[in-house]
Amino acid sequence: MSEGKNRNFSLIITVVIIGMIYTSRLFYLQVIDSSYVGFANENSKKLLVIHPNRGLIFDRNDKLIVYNDNFYDLNISYPFTLKDFDTLGFCTILNITKESFIKRMKKADKTVYRGSAVFYKNLEPHKFAALQERLYEYEKFYIETKVDRKYRTKSAAHVLGYIGEISKKKLETENEDQHYAKGDFIGISGLEKYYEKELRGEKGSKYILVDSRGRHQGSFAKGKYDVPPIAGKKVSTTLDLNLQEYAEKLMHDKMGSVVAIEPSTGEILTLVSSPGYDPEDLSIRRKSKQYIKLLRDPTLPLFNRAVTAAYPPGSVFKLLNGLIGLQEGVIYGETTFPCFRGFSIGRLHVACHPHSPSLDLRGAVANSCNAYFCYTFREILENPKYKSPREAYIKWKDYMTQFGLDNKLGSDINFESKGNIPTPEFYDKMHNNRWGFSRIISLSIGQGEILITPLQMANVISAIANRGYYYTPHCLRLVNDKNEIPKEFTTKHKINIDKANFEIVVEGMAQTMVNGTAARNSIKGVQICGKTGTVQNPHGKNHSVFMCFAPKDNPKIAIACIVENSGYGATWASPVATLLVEKYLGLSDTGTTRPDLEKRLFDAYLLNVPKPLTPERIKFLKDSTEKAKKDSTEKATRRPLGKNNPPKKTNHTDILICDKDQRIGKNQFFKYQKF
């Protein structure tokens, strides 16, 4: 073989060797090393999450309350470098300044290192429309659709609750199933929170292709791997929206709460905490503006009084003492105790209002006799069955806990308070181990250290209506039209008091509406059983409390109502409750047989803050001020002036501050004052 042939051979061999090296390198890259497939997917395949529609919320009559509403965020995808970008045109569409544009870009750059950042939250509809048309010009930007809550009512905000972006803490602690991602919405309070699992649905996913500049390039593999989202379940609440709205209207401009329960099931028909707020104020879009405003409102609209506020129950507590007395056998329905305007023991005196001096239990309930229940409570504590009043007290407290007091009821409304029935140890400490009836005499009429939430109060009255049992109050009726109520809401809680004893107290309650404290609030056509209460309040005017159920047999509704700082139970709380009964039972075609009473309640202003100054109101006040000025000058001119008779100075600002309506309310209050 010649030299040339040799070299030719070696050249060909080199070519073959290089070919083999490349082929094996390709085999390594393409077949053996699978990491490149991952890189490629990371590069070009983007998993878009499709948010499911949140479940809708209905009331008990299948009326829609909460639904969903889309809104749009403008996002920018990483890296945030813009080439040949028409900043001016872009800013004009969004109506922002160039500085703001730069600021937003900087913010995005600072906070996000991959994926995308929100550039403009909640696009206004006209901006969205304008931008949608020209979005292809701004290839880095895209619009993300988000789902907000919308409401068909302005009521029930406290029950429904609201949703919001999930917090960092929750993202770490309450995310076992990895359902949530940063920026996702989650129920923050109310039913939205409690039934989050039912309402949220399941997220879907969609693979899309993204090119090297981060632009979306259509679906991957024709959507073969896409998972459609599953919408949240339909949640039917036990609320009666009509009743709820009516109750809120009645409670408007008053502080307090109303809780109505269907006794046979424990379903909450109405739960009002007044003053409330429009539930839409805390929707995603309006929250940022409204939340602080609501938070700073001195009337605390965000505070759910119905479950969180705990009050001394006042006279309504007498029912429980009566029941316990009967069950313990220390009194009978026919037992009478004398009452001459009060009860005295040593130097202590518990006053009472004028009524017949000798009443049995029924009469005492009807007339809310303080003395009678002081005697009863004494009999309970000084029962010879027990070694000491302390032991009797423990037994007494046990009855109270059976009624659901001193404990969270465990309803599906959040922020429930526990209330308070003092422990014997508490009194041991307070009275240095020496205490008896005389030390805790105020418990007999529902004052003192005991605290009860309106929901507990409603639960108590529903237990009385049922004559001895209750179901935990709850707001869930159906999930996806199927009965999927948690077990804890369907368990019967029995109370160890005989049915016959309940009947005696119920009779007394029925008498209340006939010839007792709330006689003038009785309604034709239905026998209501009620009990008024006036809670003494060291900080201001008494709280007006009323609880009732109706009808007497087979009760359909049990209501507890409390109106803070307003006066007697029969004056405010009782009308509210009885009007609701009327409405719920549908006794009148027009809604009520007592339109005057209804109007009085609609108009009354019982908040402890001045009415907010609306333009109409300022005009009204100005007019009245001028009128007063005119009057005073007229008077001044009419009167002969002299040294002994100087013209009377009128302080006009007084009139401005002092609310005329409030004064009317006051007069009315005196007018209606009876007890």
Add this chain to the structure above:
Amino acid sequence: MNQKKIFDKTSFDWPIILIYIFMVLFGWINIYSASYNETTGSIFDLSKNYGKQFLFICISGFIAIFWLFLDNKMFSLFSYLVYGVLILLVISVFVIGKEVAGNKNWISLGSFNLQPAEFAKYGVSLALAKFLGTPEARLKDRNTLFIALGIFLLPMFLILLQKDTGSALVFLSFTLVLYREGLSGIWFVIAICSIIIFILTLYFGALMVSSIFAGIVLLVYIFSSRRKYLTWIMVLITAGVVGFSSSINFLMENVLAEHQRNRILVTFGLLEDLKNQGYNVHQSKIAIGSGGLFGKGYLEGTQTKLRYVPEQHTDFIFCTIGEEWGWVGSALMMLLFVTLIGRVYYLAELQKNRYNRIYAYCVGSVLFFHFTINIGMTIGLVPVIGIPLPFFSYGGSSLIGFTILLFTMIRLDSTRTNEMSTLKDMY
């Protein structure tokens, strides 16, 4: 006898022609795929790359057929003339060149751009064949060697001045021709050793490489039985290695541009630079690597379609093939190229005429160089040097240039068996 003569005259090498046709058409549909998206229209759309490529393919086809009918003597006769004209064309770029992406190496012809560097290879091949093809040319003769070197170093230098480093480096492939024609193999040994030392120095530093090498030489010296004979050569080699190794740092820092330096470092894994110089190779490897055994299917590749790989229809066209046709397609490509180049070399050695032989070697070497560098860079084995893949990459100049290059060889080869014409050519 007469009949046989005519038959021989037209006995073109069909394997090469078939491979050529296959490559060109396969390249074309891959260019279409590389530019494909949902709005892509007909493959014949002349306003798009793939449409233009179709035009170039047609032109190439005409040229190929035309070339096959040219008289054999023409090539030899006009070799220097063609070389001269093409050198002038390269020089003219300095004057009337058009700047594209910072490099001034195009001549604008209406809506098409001409890249003289792609044609200069043809001129060099012809001139080299003509010069070394004379019976009295001996590479052992120093003057002959220098002239031969000058023939391809002149355009290389000119193109280097135009900052088209990739195209310039292609001219180094002609050293393979010189090797076949008698250039001492020691130069290639030295070149390969230099590359190895270069790489080792990059990894371990000049001091380490120098001292280790010196140590090995010392050991060989101590234990060798033929000491005297080795001494001077050893000292010389050691000095050379130490000198070269120490100058690499200077070379890297001062001679090479930053992007070139980084490309080299990225290739040897000494620099993680996925955003700039490493981006191409990384994305190219991802595209090819994600292809798997059988590929994602024609028009189904995501990486190339979504423009992750820059220059995917020109220098990085192989990515599309790797991604969409998988290892099977890629291996077939390798096989075709190896067959093509091997066949060219094989035919070259069969030539009875020196001119034909040398020319065929030129063609083989140019194709070999392009193939090695281009595929090597897409799979990350060779630093990124922007040269096209013959017959595949988009570009009129390159396709037409290679067509002329190859079909001249086929034409020359077709008369191989005809002794008469061979004799005529010799004189």
